[in-house]
Amino acid sequence: MYRNHSFIGKFVAVCFGLVLTSALFTGHAAAENRKVVWNPEPEYPAIARRMNINGLVRMELVIAADGTIKSAKVLGGHPLLADAVQKALKKWKYAAGSADTTMQLDFKF
Structure with missing residues (x-):
């Protein structure tokens, strides 16, 4: 049961990192x-x-x-x-x- 929570936490962290990275990349020209x-x-x-x-x-x-x-x-x-x-x-x-x-x-x- 705890293994699923650990996997979900890592998955959410990776997704958040990808979203943050893509937002910074697309915002470059606008800045x-x-x-x-x-x-x-x-x-x-x-x-x-x-x-x-x-x-x-x-x-x-x-x-x-x-x-x-x-x-x-x-x-x-x-x-x-x-x-x-x-x-x-x-x-x-x-x-x-x-x-x-x-x-x-x-x-x-």
């Missing part, structure tokens, strides 16, 4: 510090202002090695505000890096 070269702020949409819509928009960006925004995914926020953020992000530029970088940014309206 690269990328300097913003050009980042115009999103315009507050007039209709959102009239309707008193405000809040936070959370985005997940994939920045290409050349510094351009490869993709921008909305993780949360009002659709009117998220559209304004996506339009602004099309103009953003980062310093070149060694590989694609993924990061999350919040925009407050």
